[in-house]
Amino acid sequence: MKNFTNLFRYFITRVFFRAVGVHLSSYLNFIEEFWRLNEEEQREKQLEFLNGLGLKDESGKVICDFDSFSRLPIMTKSNFKSRGSTIIEKSAKGSFIRKTAGTTSSPTTVVLNKDELSKLLAVRDYCFKNHGFRLGSREARFWGRATNGFRNDLKNFLLHRQIFDAVADEPEVFLQKLARWNPVYIYGYSSMVLEATRIVKENPVKLPRLRGIVVTAEAIMPPQKAYIESTFAVPVIEEYGSTEFDVIAFECRRRHRHLVNPWIHLERESEELLVSDLSRCSQPLIRYSIGDVAEIYHSECGAFGSFKCVGEIKGRTINQIAYGADGKRFHAVIFSRALEHYMVRVDKVFSFRFVQNEVGVFHMNINGCDEAEENRIKAFVIDFVLSELGVPIEIELSNTEKVDGKKPYFEQQLEEIH
Template sequence: MRKTIFLLGQKLRNPNMLKEYYKLKETEKSTIEELKLIQLQKLKRLLEDANHTPYYKKVFKNEKINILDINSLDDLKKIPIITKSILIKENDSIQNKKYNKRLMKSETSGSTGESLKFYRNEYWDSVNRAAQLRGYSWYGVKPWEKNGYLWGYDFSFLKKLKTKILDFLVNRFRLFEYNEKKTMNFVKKCKKAKYLEGYSSMIHEVSKIANKNNIDLSNLKMVKGTSEQIFESYQKSANKAFGKKIISEYGAAEAGIIAFECPHGNMHINMENVIVEEINNEILVTNLVSNSFPIIRYKLGDFVMIEEDHNCVCGMKHYVIKEIQGRVGEVIQGNINKYPSLTLYYIFKNLSSKYDLLLNYQAIQCKIGEIELRLSKNITETEKHYLIKEVEKYFNKDLKVDISYKQFIRSKNNKLRTFIQKL
């Protein structure tokens, strides 16, 4: 019954999804040369569509780029980098008017600034969902199976009602209120589910309550975190509660599914649908199916490490993202110097590797030269000494650090950010 409802809904909303899913399964074990050929073919089609938009037509003219001269993936570098601010400012001139049927409105979370609104066509949406389904297939997950969802939501009555109807159609249940009683009810429902996905910080809360009440959730085939950093301390709790680690999906509304973690712990890039470049450890993404709103050499704003020569046991040759290290451009202001917020990532990574000290944290800066480090649990004086030692190694005496155990601050859509600046 559930499978029938899912397939009927898919046929109406995403008629291309299953066809694209089977294509992705066929190319799963393709060679790098074969994958690059697919990328080049899709890139040429994307550039043809981009050339129909006022923005890209102007860019190609100004840069003296003839799209017919783009004959290799290296030629992509001739095209200027695009940023989120440009996508917002030039929104209407980037939207491809050639695509005017079966458009779906998309919007980024806006958790780090102004949100981006655009329209993607059915094929784009279907390919994105197909890439997600391929990732699910690695864990034996069927999309119509009962699943739990931990995500942002809208408090308005109509939006909440619409969400509940959609959740029913896809056999999904979610947590609308994040308190211990509601979370406990959610945990009990997970006993009958096959997979769980959502914000990693909320998955962590679910695992803590399951462990506290000795509830075994090893029935879940897959536990997937996205949109937030997955701390090592989360994995310790997850392994106890679920009998497995939290796996990661990396992507964005405008960039699509960029990478998905395989059962052997490697984040394989979705090379059939995206081209990923790394410049000074910063990621650039070209979404190869974004024909209705071309996303070409997009500065997503994350620091990453990419490994091209990785022989994964799973057999896939797709490039691997080794680490997603944090947001680009967020700055901690000392009394004298400025520091990238990525510094916090290295401080807590060192605590884990050197002292086996696993901490969840959130840093808040409200005043120049001062920062509040909120920790999720109390630490001993010895552990505090280790933390201060690491902090001073990176910031010297330029920054006063206050350690507290207050509740973490979340955005309107319930997303947890590791660094918040309120200067």
């Protein structure tokens, strides 16, 4: 009976998409055919997309290849917001509005027409399909506290999903809800999935038979992934994307984050990722500075999508620079690496957060351990940063509550640097 109900609800979701003008099937077919092409043929197709935009540089010369992209200015979030306000006012009835979470600044509003939204959702469906579930399969979303109201309840019903909050709910209530919902897959913030995993580990219950757990929005380390996978007995899949572009890269079973959107062109400048959507008309997004520092590499893995993959994501460029006691600057990714080394050494998993509001001093919040463990971690991180970077730091233990929702593992709150 449950299988029939799930199938019926999946059918309702797919019909809903079609009813609002979102055509998944045709674009899904195009995406699958595109990634079956060889790399030269893919490049030719993307050049067709590019030439259809009619881009010109400041001198009026047409941009007809990707080698000429550097002649175009980099679009910042502030540029995008200023242009977006005019577009929103003029947007046609039937456009779809999406808003970023606004974790690094004020929220950004994204306008999409039906064709553009269809492409983004078809890319997501393509990624899910390669892991054995689909857009419209029964989803448990670990997203923090759900927004109440009839409109949101109806939206979640039509999208065949339920929102869970492992932080706010009592463990017994959370586990009962999860068991009743019996999801096909889980989707959510890495920190929320980790907290849910801790609850499941401490309260042995019969788990739903999942096909995958998709983590997004926050960095996750190999020991944390292994901890989640051993608890739920399914693969943990990393998604890399943003509200502006939805899915940019998606992880295969061999741990490569493949580029998956045929209309996306990704480049790096000074290690920072620049993203261009070659099909976007409602709000042109060309050489958009997404704010992430990351690697791009060519793999030999042909699991799905492109052979080009997104490697280590060091984090948002905004507020990711930390300062040691001697005033020396360093990238906050060192804290993530230190905790990864510690977790492997002790065979335990923690969620953590560092905040700096004074030069050389960091407030550390670790969830899932006692005070003695916190002090051991504190000493380890201080030694690790000193041995790896030669930078002395101080760490103070913080007793702040667990993070609710999307938060970075490091936040710099220094008001002024001399």
